[in-house]
Amino acid sequence: MAQILFYAMAVVALGSAxxxxxxxxxxxxxxxMVTTLASLAVIFVLFEAHxxxxxxxxxxxxxxMVLFLFVIMLLNLGHDYRKDLKGGLAxxxxxxxxxxxxxxxxxHFRASAPEPFAGRIRDSGILESLIAEKGAxxxxxxxxxxxxxxxxxxxxxxxxxxxxxxxxxxxxxV
Amino acid sequence: MQELxxxxxxxxxxxxxxxxxxGVMGVVALxxxxxxxxxxxxxxxxGPNRVGPFGILQPVxxxxxxxxxxxxxxxxxxxxxxxxxxxxxxxxxxxxxAVIPFASPLPTPWGVVDMIVADVxxxxxxxxxxxxxxVYGVVMxxxxxxxxxxxxGGLRAxxxxxxxxxxxxxxxxVVLIVAGNVTLTEMVWRQQQMGLWFxxxxxxxxxLFVISAFAETNRLPFDMPEAExxxxxxxxxxxxxxxxxxxxxAEYAHMLTSxxxxxxxxxxxxxxPFWRGDDAFRHEGIWIQGFDGEGSPVPxxxxxxxxxxxxxxxxxxxxxxxLLYMWVRWTVPRFRYDQIMQLGWKVLLPTAxxxxxxxxxxxxxxxxxxxxxxxxxxxxLTMVSALCTAVFxxxxxxxxILSGAAYGLRERYRIQARTLGxxxxxxxxxxxxxxxx
Numbered sequence: 001m002a003q004i005l006f007y008a009m010a011v012v013a014l015g016s017a018x019x020x021x022x023x024x025x026x027x028x029x030x031x032x033m034v035t036t037l038a039s040l041a042v043i044f045v046l047f048e049a050h051x052x053x054x055x056x057x058x059x060x061x062x063x064x065m066v067l068f069l070f071v072i073m074l075l076n077l078g079h080d081y082r083k084d085l086k087g088g089l090a091x092x093x094x095x096x097x098x099x100x101x102x103x104x105x106x107x108h109f110r111a112s113a114p115e116p117f118a119g120r121i122r123d124s125g126i127l128e129s130l131i132a133e134k135g136a137x138x139x140x141x142x143x144x145x146x147x148x149x150x151x152x153x154x155x156x157x158x159x160x161x162x163x164x165x166x167x168x169x170x171x172x173x174v
Numbered sequence: 175m176q177e178l179x180x181x182x183x184x185x186x187x188x189x190x191x192x193x194x195x196x197g198v199m200g201v202v203a204l205x206x207x208x209x210x211x212x213x214x215x216x217x218x219x220x221g222p223n224r225v226g227p228f229g230i231l232q233p234v235x236x237x238x239x240x241x242x243x244x245x246x247x248x249x250x251x252x253x254x255x256x257x258x259x260x261x262x263x264x265x266x267x268x269x270x271x272a273v274i275p276f277a278s279p280l281p282t283p284w285g286v287v288d289m290i291v292a293d294v295x296x297x298x299x300x301x302x303x304x305x306x307x308x309v310y311g312v313v314m315x316x317x318x319x320x321x322x323x324x325x326x327g328g329l330r331a332x333x334x335x336x337x338x339x340x341x342x343x344x345x346x347x348v349v350l351i352v353a354g355n356v357t358l359t360e361m362v363w364r365q366q367q368m369g370l371w372f373x374x375x376x377x378x379x380x381x382l383f384v385i386s387a388f389a390e391t392n393r394l395p396f397d398m399p400e401a402e403x404x405x406x407x408x409x410x411x412x413x414x415x416x417x418x419x420x421x422x423x424a425e426y427a428h429m430l431t432s433x434x435x436x437x438x439x440x441x442x443x444x445x446x447p448f449w450r451g452d453d454a455f456r457h458e459g460i461w462i463q464g465f466d467g468e469g470s471p472v473p474x475x476x477x478x479x480x481x482x483x484x485x486x487x488x489x490x491x492x493x494x495x496x497l498l499y500m501w502v503r504w505t506v507p508r509f510r511y512d513q514i515m516q517l518g519w520k521v522l523l524p525t526a527x528x529x530x531x532x533x534x535x536x537x538x539x540x541x542x543x544x545x546x547x548x549x550x551x552x553x554x555l556t557m558v559s560a561l562c563t564a565v566f567x568x569x570x571x572x573x574x575i576l577s578g579a580a581y582g583l584r585e586r587y588r589i590q591a592r593t594l595g596x597x598x599x600x601x602x603x604x605x606x607x608x609x610x611x
Contacts, residue, residue, distance in 0.1 A: 050294065051299070054296045061307060135355040135360075136356065
């Protein structure tokens with residue numbers, strides 16, 4: 001059952017990711033991106049990573065996509081998007097870069113065939129006992145706020161700097 | 175009391191899904207009638223009372239009417255998205271009810287069935303995730319209609335829902351700190367253990383949650399996306415027939431879910447007050463009622479009549495909040511759009527942030543001192559929260575309602591000064607320049 005669901009969701013995720021890139025209408029590619037992120041969330045649930053799945057939907061599908069929608073609507077890209085598309089050289093360049101990245105990934109995984117890590121954790125039952133003991137969020141909170149607190153805070157400051165920078169850029173135009 | 179077998183679990187789960195889905199749809203239909211009756215009551219009319227006894231079959235007639243109406247499709251609309259809009263808003267509203275526990279566990283010959291569709295470990299996060307998806311329906315519908323009023327409605331919806339989601343999330347964080355977990359079953363259990371509903375020890379969070387939930391469901395005074403008087407019908411101007419009907423259905427389903435959520439988070443869920451006999455929680459595989467003096471678990475006594483009673487308790491609490499929604503809708507006028515944004519970002523968000531700090535510090539110091547979790551623990555937190563709530567209300571009020579008589583006097587001085595065209599010198603100090611009038 002889990003196997004079937006996993007493959008179904010993987011197909012949906014990959015399919016809508018491809019559709020997201022190939023669609024011409026930005027709103028369509030936006031919806032495909034939501035579909036990709038939602039099916040990734042389902043895959044997370046299949047690996048018992050409930051908290052990650054919820055955060056995936058809340059952060060990506062929720063906040064970022066709503067902001068995306070904002071940008072698209074305020075720039076009125078939705079209806080006359082054709083003149084915004086770049087042809088020729090840009091297409092070749094982007095194909096080349098993404099091809100190189102894909103090649104890098106393939107060569108890396110060829111060299112060191114990874115063990116199915118996520119599956120191993122699920123089968124060992126470590127996560128289940130952790131969730132039973134501390135809850136789905138508690139299992140995540142301890143490493144985040146105790147073991148790796150410095151890295152976590154530094155990431156927070158990084159995001160804060162980004163927000164301040166965005167604000168400074170936006171303010172200048174007013 | 176043995177565990178459910180695999181087959182029994184599947185059968186029970188299917189039955190629960192069907193029952194809850196049918197129940198939610200039925201209640202949503204009745205809510206449309208209730209809303210009209212309450213509107214009529216407040217405006218001193220009778221309301222729809224012709225179809226069936228007390229007009230109880232009015233929703234059926236409405237549904238039939240909507241099915242038979244012509245489905246119009248605006249020529250300039252972006253078709254697939256136009257059709258997707260109502261669906262995207264109805265589905266999240268219907269599925270969120272799945273994680274809310276609605277009664278105490280039911281003992282059956284095949285094992286104990288807990289009265290919740292899916293007790294997922296992420297509980298409330300599931301609800302937050304899905305309600306953040308709900309905005310897509312409104313925005314998509316407003317944009318796809320290709321109509322400036324609809325588009326404005328959609329934009330307002332997205333801005334409003336994003337803003338108030340923050341305050342909503344932060345007021346839930348406070349509950350999480352006290353409950354210690356995100357599952358709603360555990361929240362109900364912690365309230366039973368405390369002997370106090372979270373509405374008291376977390377009174378400010380309760381107020382913030384209710385305000386944000388009003389904004390999240392787009393109900394008056396926060397119904398900017400619709401705003402009939404300025405935007406025709408807002409995001410659903412171009413919709414007709416069943417496609418239109420799905421939007422109100424989504425709104426009522428959303429209202430039902432958030433009422434049930436308020437009841438669960440702050441009013442003890444299905445808990446019956448002043449009675450320990452109904453307490454039940456699944457602790458290390460067995461159902462317990464609580465812990466005795468030595469900290470060893472006391473097994474719970476489950477019974478079918480307790481399930482029915484607790485369901486009644488849950489239904490009463492949920493209905494209370496639904497009535498509150500409707501009462502407010504027909505009492506309070508609509509906000510201006512900039513006021514909504516100010517309230518969300520400048521009042522609710524800082525308040526919620528500060529309150530999270532206060533509660534976290536209080537909980538930490540209570541635990542450090544070694545006060546055991548229970549009534550005394552809750553009472554201390556209640557006092558701290560009452561102080562915060564008093565400060566919040568006083569600041570937000572700015573001398574309008576709470577200090578009524580004195581404000582009236584000050585206002586009279588100000589008007590007097592304006593007519594005389596000079597600075598108003600009042601017993602409260604200098605204020606209200608006469609020249610700006």
